[in-house]
Amino acid sequence: xxxxxxxxxxxxxxxxxxxxxxxxxxxxxxxxxxxxxxxxxxxxxxxxxxxxxxxxxxxxxxxxxxxxxxxxxxxxxxxxxxxxxxxxxxxxxxxxxxxxxxxxxxxxxxxxxxxxxxxxxxxxxxxxxxxxxxxxxxxxxxxxxxxxxxxxxxxxxxxxxxxxxxxxxxxxxxxxxxxxxxxxxxxxxxxxxxxxxxxxxxxxxxxxxxxxxxxxxxxxxxxxxxxxxxxxxxxxxxxxxxxxxxxxxxxxxxxxxxxxxxxxxxxxxxxxxxxxxxxxxxxxxxxxxxxxxxxxxxxxxxxxxxxxxxxxxxxxxxxxxxxxxxxxxxxxxxxxxxxxxxxxxxxxxxxxxxxxxxxxxxxxxxxxxxxxxxxxxxxxxxxxx
Numbered sequence: 402x403x404x405x406x407x408x409x410x411x412x413x414x415x416x417x418x419x420x421x422x423x424x425x426x427x428x429x430x431x432x433x434x435x436x437x438x439x440x441x442x443x444x445x446x447x448x449x450x451x452x453x454x455x456x457x458x459x460x461x462x463x464x465x466x467x468x469x470x471x472x473x474x475x476x477x478x479x480x481x482x483x484x485x486x487x488x489x490x491x492x493x494x495x496x497x498x499x500x501x502x503x504x505x506x507x508x509x510x511x512x513x514x515x516x517x518x519x520x521x522x523x524x525x526x527x528x529x530x531x532x533x534x535x536x537x538x539x540x541x542x543x544x545x546x547x548x549x550x551x552x553x554x555x556x557x558x559x560x561x562x563x564x565x566x567x568x569x570x571x572x573x574x575x576x577x578x579x580x581x582x583x584x585x586x587x588x589x590x591x592x593x594x595x596x597x598x599x600x601x602x603x604x605x606x607x608x609x610x611x612x613x614x615x616x617x618x619x620x621x622x623x624x625x626x627x628x629x630x631x632x633x634x635x636x637x638x639x640x641x642x643x644x645x646x647x648x649x650x651x652x653x654x655x656x657x658x659x660x661x662x663x664x665x666x667x668x669x670x671x672x673x674x675x676x677x678x679x680x681x682x683x684x685x686x687x688x689x690x691x692x693x694x695x696x697x698x699x700x701x702x703x704x705x706x707x708x709x710x711x712x713x714x715x716x717x718x719x720x721x722x723x724x725x726x727x728x729x730x731x732x733x734x735x736x737x738x739x740x741x742x743x744x745x746x747x748x749x750x751x752x753x754x755x756x757x758x759x760x761x762x763x764x765x766x767x768x769x770x771x772x773x774x775x776x777x778x779x780x781x782x783x784x785x786x
Contacts, residue, residue, distance in 0.1 A: 410529045430774040432762035433745040435571060435719065437636035439691075441673075442684040445635060448676030452669045461668050463659040464652070465492025465644070469675045473644050476678050481603075482617035483627060485646045491655050492666045492674075495641040496601050496630040500527055502655045503597050503626045503645065508533035512562040514597075515553070518753035519546070519721070521571050521599070525753075533562070539755055542723060545712050546573035550584050557588070563595040564588075566615065569602040572752045572761040573721045574714020576606050582615045589624060596625045601643070604634040604685050605692055606716040616646065623648050633718075634685050635677045640670040692718050695764040695771055702775035703762075708782050718765040721749065725758040727785055735760055742781035744774050 440446075464470065470487040477483045477490070493499040500523065508514070510532040516524045518537035528535040538556050540546040553564070564585065568577040577585075589596050596615055603612040616625035630643035647655070659665065696713065699720055703711045708726040724734050731748035738744040738760075747763075749756025764771055 407529050407532075410526075429743050429745055430770050430777060431745040431766065432764070432774060433747055435717075435763045435765060436638050437633065437688065437718075437765045438767060439636040439688055441636050441640070442677075444680055444684075445637070445673050445677050449669050449673040452672035457668045457672050459668060461665040461671060463656050463665055465490070465666060466668075466671050466675070469671050470644075472675055472678055474646075477627075477629075477646055481600075481614040481627070481629075483614055483646055484622060486649075489646055489649050489652055491645050491647070491652055491659075492671060493643045493645065494663050494666045496599065496628055496632065496643040497523055497527075498641075498663065499628045499630075499643050499645045500524070500597070500599070501530075502658050503628070503647075504528055504531035504533060505658055506651060506654045507531075507563060507595060507597075507626075511560060513558060513560045514562060515556045515564045517565070517567060517570065519570075519572055519749060519756040519759070520565075520753055521567060522751055524565055524567075534560070536561070537753060537755075538564075540570075540573065540575070541755070542759070545715075546570065546575040546721070547577065548581055548585065550581075550588065553585065554588060557592050557594070561592065561594060563597055565597045565599065567599040569606055569612070569714075569716025571602065571717055572719050572747070572749070572756070572759075574712075574717045574719050576610055576612070576715035579613045582613060583618060586615055586618045586621050590620055594624070596621065598625055598627045600627060601630045602633050602717045603629060605689060605718060607693060607696065607713070608715070610715060612716070626651070631674050631677060634688075636688065637670075637673070637677070640667070640673060642666060642670045642674050692764065695766075695768055696720075698768060699762065699764045699771050699775065702772070703778075706775075706779045706782050708785070709778075718763055720762045720764060722760050722762060723758060724760055727782060729785070731757055731760055737785075738778060738781055741784075742777040744777050744781070 470490040473490045474487045508531045512533045515538045525535045616622045616627045626647045628645045631637040700713045711722045731750045735746045735748040747761040749759030
């Protein structure tokens with residue numbers, strides 16, 4: 402039997418590999434999967450229960466409930482300064498589906514998309530699925546994984562269709578500045594490129610920094626697909642709910658994909674999402690406060706371990722740890738920490754070639770586990786000969 406040839410280009414998820422290997426092991430401390438350890442806030446869960454009791458158990462319009470799209474458009478205008486109408490908003494079953502729709506709507510065979518390296522694991526595979534060609538744009542540790550505009554320019558060819566940005570970044574934690582995004586916007590306009598902007602971690606940015614959306618810049622709304630979600634901000638990973646903003650003609654084409662795939666995002670999840678954005682945002686602030694405390698404890702602890710070093714992430718709940726002084730590869734050290742220390746991490750190479758020499762730790766877990774994990778890692782590193 403012959404399978405889709407594009408599947409041969411796809412590697413199994415490096416994140417899930419360690420997660421799967423950890424199954425069945427006892428007394429583990431996990432810094433692996435990037436998922437909030439908080440339960441979805443009470444008022445959001447209550448809204449879902451109410452929606453079920455009120456009969457919101459049927460299909461919704463392909464692009465989402467009109468009142469939900471209207472509320473999302475208001476949020477995008479007010480918070481992100483992106484001037485959109487409800488007709489330019491698409492509700493999706495998670496951020497991964499939003500990316501899927503973006504690539505499948507934009508790409509023809511051979512079109513190139515510039516993606517960050519290190520970058521999230523599904524970018525490359527989804528571009529291959531859509532018939533495009535991913536082109537890696539190197540983000541360097543010595544620059545704290547911020548973009549070098551000259552290197553980015555050198556990635557652009559006659560086949561380049563789009564640039565994918567992820568800020569704040571999974572896995573590096575880098576949050577790009579307004580000046581950096583303005584320079585990328587100028588390049589996109591000069592070269593007539595689309596920008597796909599993955600902004601799922603918009604609410605988790607530290608040290609008083611403010612998240613900035615590239616689509617808010619002059620001339621960029623029309624050439625940007627901006628992707629946002631509920632998973633990280635509201636601890637709603639299992640609800641599979643996200644949304645994107647794009648120009649109206651592109652949205653009309655995306656509707657065809659929805660009609661022939663998921664049909665619509667989950668009806669009850671949409672009602673819960675409506676409650677999430679229209680209610681008090683205190684729950685978002687409370688979770689952020691916890692992440693900030695965990696970040697400080699983890700980074701301090703890691704930097705006190707000889708052989709490891711880590712810049713404090715500017716956003717997200719990930720630490721991208723430099724392990725080069727250990728003399729081990731990212732894969733070797735992650736396996737060693739799992740087998741010998743019962744600590745789950747993710748090798749940096751799961752996020753691209755430039756991730757070699759790094760491991761990713763998610764601090765979306767309890768302070769107790771973070772402190773115990775640091776203790777185990779310290780002991781394990783000291784025992785490396």
